Amino acid sequence: MNSPTSPPGLWGPRWQAFKAGALRAFHRYASWLVSISWKRFILLSLLLLIIAGIAQSLPPFNYTVTETVDEPLELPELPELPPAPDKPETPTPPKAPGADGKPLIRIEKPHPGASEPDGLDISIDERGIRIRPHQAPAAPAQAASQPASAAGSDASGITIELPDSATREVVQGAIDDVRDAVHDAVQARRDASQAARDAQETARQAMEEARSVIREAIRNGATRKVTRKRVVHWGEFLTDLAMIWIIASAIVKMVYKGRIQAEVKAAQATETAESESLKRQVVEARMAAMQAQVEPHFLFNTLASIDHLIETDPPRASQMQKNLIALLRASMPTMREASSGGVRDLGRELDVIRPYLEILKVRMEERLSTEIEVPEGLNSAEFPPMMIQSLVENAIKHGLEPKAEGGSLKIRAEVLHGKLAVSVADTGMGFGKAATAGTGVGLANIRERLKLLYGGKATVTVAENRPTGTIVTITVPYKSIEGASA
Numbered sequence: 329m330n331s332p333t334s335p336p337g338l339w340g341p342r343w344q345a346f347k348a349g350a351l352r353a354f355h356r357y358a359s360w361l362v363s364i365s366w367k368r369f370i371l372l373s374l375l376l377l378i379i380a381g382i383a384q385s386l387p388p389f390n391y392t393v394t395e396t397v398d399e400p401l402e403l404p405e406l407p408e409l410p411p412a413p414d415k416p417e418t419p420t421p422p423k424a425p426g427a428d429g430k431p432l433i434r435i436e437k438p439h440p441g442a443s444e445p446d447g448l449d450i451s452i453d454e455r456g457i458r459i460r461p462h463q464a465p466a467a468p469a470q471a472a473s474q475p476a477s478a479a480g481s482d483a484s485g486i487t488i489e490l491p492d493s494a495t496r497e498v499v500q501g502a503i504d505d506v507r508d509a510v511h512d513a514v515q516a517r518r519d520a521s522q523a524a525r526d527a528q529e530t531a532r533q534a535m536e537e538a539r540s541v542i543r544e545a546i547r548n549g550a551t552r553k554v555t556r557k558r559v560v561h562w563g564e565f566l567t568d569l570a571m572i573w574i575i576a577s578a579i580v581k582m583v584y585k586g587r588i589q590a591e592v593k594a595a596q597a598t599e600t601a602e603s604e605s606l607k608r609q610v611v612e613a614r615m616a617a618m619q620a621q622v623e624p625h626f627l628f629n630t631l632a633s634i635d636h637l638i639e640t641d642p643p644r645a646s647q648m649q650k651n652l653i654a655l656l657r658a659s660m661p662t663m664r665e666a667s668s669g670g671v672r673d674l675g676r677e678l679d680v681i682r683p684y685l686e687i688l689k690v691r692m693e694e695r696l697s698t699e700i701e702v703p704e705g706l707n708s709a710e711f712p713p714m715m716i717q718s719l720v721e722n723a724i725k726h727g728l729e730p731k732a733e734g735g736s737l738k739i740r741a742e743v744l745h746g747k748l749a750v751s752v753a754d755t756g757m758g759f760g761k762a763a764t765a766g767t768g769v770g771l772a773n774i775r776e777r778l779k780l781l782y783g784g785k786a787t788v789t790v791a792e793n794r795p796t797g798t799i800v801t802i803t804v805p806y807k808s809i810e811g812a813s814a
Contacts, residue, residue, distance in 0.1 A: 727756025
């Protein structure tokens with residue numbers, strides 16, 4: 329029977345799911361680390377170390393095991409036997425009388441009135457032989473009357489006093505009995521000492537044989553069963569693991585905080601860029617819509633004027649047609665650059681404005697006079713497209729056309745405090761005073777485009793012109809474009 333196995337492609341999705349879950353858990357833990365303060369992080373780290381230190385001394389990280397093991401034999405330290413007793417000395421036979429002829433034992437009968445010498449008193453009577461220390465001291469008078477030679481001769485021997493009734497044969501027999509008893513005692517002592525020496529020698533030989541047997545067993549690898557208790561400690565890694573965890577968490581807290589901040593900044597920048605891009609698209613759409621409304625109306629009116637002048641004044645019609653062609657040739661690239669949100673040089677903007685003003689002058693005849701006052705060196709200055717044309721259209725439509733006698737329009741450019749200022753001034757009805765006054769959408773669109781392009785570094789100002797009319801000035805940072813047309 330075959331065991332069930334997983335499908336071949338099952339481990340791939342499982343691994344992907346596990347990896348995704350682990351990654352989510354890591355991000356959650358890292359986000360939590362970033363959210364807490366360093367003080368709280370240190371306190372939690374100390375608590376983790378304390379818990380790890382306590383846990384490593386508790387089950388299952390610390391327990392006792394009872395086990396039986398084979399332990400090799402070792403040579404024990406056997407006690408040393410005491411030395412054998414010395415052989416008893418052979419009893420020395422009684423010395424022969426010395427040079428001075430004095431015997432070792434002297435038996436004398438007591439002399440009446442003689443002083444007793446110091447030593448032992450041996451008495452032999454009908455009750456036997458008695459040996460006792462001498463107790464009765466000699467009287468001073470007797471000591472003085474005793475000859476010095478007698479005292480000196482009795483001090484080194486044993487005196488046996490016999491009663492008057494004892495005979496020499498009796499005494500000699502008693503002495504022989506005593507000698508035999510002493511000889512038997514010495515012989516018994518000698519036999520006991522010999523037996524002790526034999527027993528000690530036998531014990532020493534047995535001990536040496538035991539040592540030889542144990543040494544032989546050790547050489548043959550003999551072992552013995554030993555039961556012992558062993559304490560198992562395998563939780564020492566908990567403290568090291570806790571320390572590694574704390575260090576890794578600190579690194580994650582420092583690194584992940586910077587990553588989160590970078591992600592937040594990137595998200596904010598993306599949101600801002602998307603918002604600005606959306607705003608720019610809205611503004612460009614408004615500009616395109618306004619341009620779409622203005623251009624057809626202006627184009628139709630110009631074509632109608634050309635058709636009328638062809639019948640009445642062909643030279644003027646031809647000039648107007650040339651101006652229209654120049655306007656279309658110059659404005660088409662400008663409109664494309666405006667829709668893409670880019671910039672171009674001021675000279676190309678004026679190339680669009682000049683034919684446009686000539687066409688308007690043909691239409692309005694003597695009611696419109698124009699003047700362009702722009703230094704030659706500023707033609708290469710950077711300037712947003714379509715803005716001057718929008719200001720000129722507003723000045724004509726809402727300022728000069730409603731005025732019966734018309735007026736003049738002046739375009740001027742200059743550098744003030746490091747910025748390029750371009751102004752369009754007319755002598756028309758004034759801002760917001762004509763019946764055709766607009767809603768201000770054109771100026772609002774211009775302000776929005778300038779904000780998107782330059783931030784707060786560009787401005788649009790509207791002021792009254794003296795004696796009548798309006799002046800609209802656009803100020804942008806001055807920057808020259810390399811390779812711009814003169």
